[in-house]
Amino acid sequence: MSVDDLTRADPGFGVYIHWPFCAQKCPYCDFNSHVRFAGWDEDRFLAAYLRELDTTAQRIGKRTVASIFFGGGTPSLMKPETVAAILDRIGELWSVRPDAEITLEANPGSVEAQRFAGYRAAGINRVSMGFQSLRDEDLKRLGRIHSVADAKAALAIARTTFERYSFDLIYARPGQTPDAWRSELKEALDLADSHVSLYQLTIEPDTPYAALHAAGKLIVPDPDAALALYEITQELTSAGGLLPYEISNHARPGEESRHNLLYWRYGEYAGIGPGAHGRTIVESQRTATVAERHPETWADLVEAQGHGLIEETPISASEQADEMLLMGLRLREGIDLDRLAKLGGVRPSEGAIAHLKELGMIDVAHGATFEPELPGNWRNNELDSIPMCAGPGLPPDAGHNAPPPSLIRATPKGRFVLNAVVSELSKSFTASV
Ligand code: SF4
Numbered sequence: 531m532s533v534d535d536l537t538r539a540d541p542g543f544g545v546y547i548h549w550p551f552c553a554q555k556c557p558y559c560d561f562n563s564h565v566r567f568a569g570w571d572e573d574r575f576l577a578a579y580l581r582e583l584d585t586t587a588q589r590i591g592k593r594t595v596a597s598i599f600f601g602g603g604t605p606s607l608m609k610p611e612t613v614a615a616i617l618d619r620i621g622e623l624w625s626v627r628p629d630a631e632i633t634l635e636a637n638p639g640s641v642e643a644q645r646f647a648g649y650r651a652a653g654i655n656r657v658s659m660g661f662q663s664l665r666d667e668d669l670k671r672l673g674r675i676h677s678v679a680d681a682k683a684a685l686a687i688a689r690t691t692f693e694r695y696s697f698d699l700i701y702a703r704p705g706q707t708p709d710a711w712r713s714e715l716k717e718a719l720d721l722a723d724s725h726v727s728l729y730q731l732t733i734e735p736d737t738p739y740a741a742l743h744a745a746g747k748l749i750v751p752d753p754d755a756a757l758a759l760y761e762i763t764q765e766l767t768s769a770g771g772l773l774p775y776e777i778s779n780h781a782r783p784g785e786e787s788r789h790n791l792l793y794w795r796y797g798e799y800a801g802i803g804p805g806a807h808g809r810t811i812v813e814s815q816r817t818a819t820v821a822e823r824h825p826e827t828w829a830d831l832v833e834a835q836g837h838g839l840i841e842e843t844p845i846s847a848s849e850q851a852d853e854m855l856l857m858g859l860r861l862r863e864g865i866d867l868d869r870l871a872k873l874g875g876v877r878p879s880e881g882a883i884a885h886l887k888e889l890g891m892i893d894v895a896h897g898a899t900f901e902p903e904l905p906g907n908w909r910n911n912e913l914d915s916i917p918m919c920a921g922p923g924l925p926p927d928a929g930h931n932a933p934p935p936s937l938i939r940a941t942p943k944g945r946f947v948l949n950a951v952v953s954e955l956s957k958s959f960t961a962s963v
Contacts, residue, residue, distance in 0.1 A: 536788060538858075538866050541797025542596030544789050545620055547579065548803035549605040550825045553637070556673040557742075558700075560734035562805030562823045563603045570825070576612050578832040579802060580619050582821075585836040586800045587623040590810050593798075595624050597631040597789035600654075606636035610648025617653040631694075631788040633658055638684035638697075639676045646684075646691045656694040658727070658787075659684060664714050668703055685721060694785065696725035701763065702756045703731050704749055711759050712766065719770045724785035728763050729778045730756060757946065764942055776860050777945050794861045796854040796873070804828035804838065809845075816845045816873075847875045851959060856952050864893070864900065864939025871962035880934060882958030891944035891951050894935035 536542045551570055552563040598620060600613065613634065620626060633656040634649055636642050646657065661681045663669050669677065676684075681697070688695040699718055701711050718726065731750060733743045742748035751759065764774055772780040776794060779787065792799060798816075801808030805823035809816060820841035822828040828838035845853065851874025858865035871877050886892040893900055944951045 536596055536791065536795075538795050538863060539869060541792045541795035542788075543593045543624075544597040544599065544792045544797065544799040545583075545595055545624075546789075546799055546801045546803075546806055546808070547598070547600045547605075547616060548801065548806040548821075549600060549602040549608055550804040550823075550828075551607055552602070552604045553607065553639075554673070554675055557738035558672065558731065558734065560737055561603065564825055572609060572612055574829055575825070576615055578829040578838070579612075579616050582802050582832050582837050583616070583619050583623060586802065586808075586810075590800065590812055593624045595620060595626040595630055597792060598626075598633070599789040600634040602635055604637050604642075605634050606639075606642035606645060606649075610645055610652050613649055613654065614652035631656055633787070633789055635660065636684070636688075637676060638681040640680055640683065643680075643684040643687045646687050650691050655692060656696070656787075657688050657692045659688065659695065659697040661697040661718075662700045663703070664699070664717050668706075671704070672700065682721070689723070694725065695723055696727060696787070697722070698727040698729060700729050700731050702751045702759050706751065706759065708755075708758050708762055712762050715763065715766050719766060719772065722770075722772060724772070725779070725781040725787065726767070726772055727779050728767070730760065760946060773862070774942070775862050777948065791861075794857045796850075796857050816850055818843045818845055847873065848959070850874045851876045852952075852956050855955055859892075859938075859940045859948060859952055859955075860945065862939060864895075864937045866937055867935065874959075875962055876959040877934075877962045878938070878955040879958035879960055882954055883935065883938060886944070886951060886954060890941055891947070893939050893941055895937040896933060896935055898936070900937065900939060 548562065550562055550564050552565055555563065555565055598617065600608070605613075617632065632654050634654045635658050636646075638659045638661060649657070659681070660674075662672055662674055664678050664681070666678050685695070685697070697718075699715075701715075715728070733740050733748075733750065739748055743750070750756075767774060767780040771782055773783065774780050775786050776790070779790065781787070796809075798811050799808055800810055801819060801821060804821060804825045805828075806819075806821045808819040810819065811817070818841065819839050821838040822831055822840045831838040831840075851870055854870055854873060855865065855878075858870075867877055883892065883894060887894060895901070938955075940948060940951055
């Protein structure tokens with residue numbers, strides 16, 4: 531499958547389906563996931579998903595669907611017939627590209643893997659599995675209920691069932707040394723096909739991990755140690771041909787996650803299900819939608835009013851500029867400044883761009899593409915602080931006579947401190963002429 535015809539300028543339209551249930555709550559997780567030991571009424575939830583899809587299609591009108599993503603929660607707890615019915619309804623409401631990427635997130639337990647053939651028959655062509663670690667003792671510490679052997683067995687089934695598969699690992703775990711991560715990542719890359727997602731463990735508020743961390747009972751690597759692990763990640767994935775196309779995502783060229791690219795390229799997507807977020811465009815107005823998080827309350831709302839939305843907020847031009855900057859700078863392909871100006875009516879000042887470029891935090895291009903990223907040598911400068919820019923009016927460096935750039939992107943170093951880079955660029959926004 532190729533993503534070549536979906537671009538920064540035209541990221542396409544996608545549908546996100548949120549399945550909110552998990553077999554058990556992982557102690558680090560702040561996703562909208564809920565445990566129901568007595569089970570759930572799957573027929574009721576299916577009816578609610580179908581009804582919310584109908585209402586969404588009435589609201590936004592015709593679209594061509596480039597990607598569909600079942601996320602969660604644990605969507606591999608859904609019956610294959612539920613997945614099939616949702617995909618059938620999407621196909622009735624909208625036109626779906628024949629090469630649409632249709633992904634389902636799966637936990638690699640043995641029960642879930644037995645359903646893979648059913649998901650494939652339903653129309654799923656890509657599976658993304660939450661391995662999280664290839665070390666049994668760390669899986670236990672992460673509160674996972676699968677083993678490394680389960681993960682490898684699920685992978686073997688995925689390989690022969692789906693056109694594409696990916697898996698996730700979490701690194702910068704408590705006590706993880708650079709040598710330990712290097713060895714685990716090498717094993718993972720031997721198992722990988724064309725895509726892996728490698729996330730740094732973050733301590734999210736209001737989780738059991740946050741409480742343990744606050745009590746000094748859970749020590750995660752400090753920023754320097756985390757940076758060393760990030761550097762190993764960039765080095766090994768690139769050497770293996772799985773290029774870092776986003777901060778945490780690595781793929782062979784053309785095998786990027788089409789659905790996730792759509793988010794980061796600031797495309798349009800409908801969010802369906804409890805807690806799902808959407809960004810839809812109706813009569814040229816981009817709107818943020820947020821659904822009720824609690825599953826049964828969401829189903830009550832859908833039954834009463836046809837949808838579970840609790841927020842439907844027009845996004846102003848300047849908010850669109852900030853959102854596009856925040857999402858797009860995650861990507862190695864960067865941001866088209868003309869599109870930013872068209873959506874948000876603003877451009878970052880040349881002074882801020884020159885300043886960040888001088889610090890090695892961003893690259894600029896004056897044509898349609900960047901020069902290849904230079905490997906290595908990006909640890910030499912300070913990473914934990916960016917000296918403040920003098921402001922939007924700061925003139926470009928002396929001798930900087932090049933025309934304004936057409937594209938900007940964060941360098942690997944800039945992606946590691948992305949919030950600071952986004953903040954400086956956003957503060958420098960001036961009205962586009
Ligand atoms: S399985 Fe995934 S969504 Fe569910 S609790 Fe664990 S991390 Fe969260």
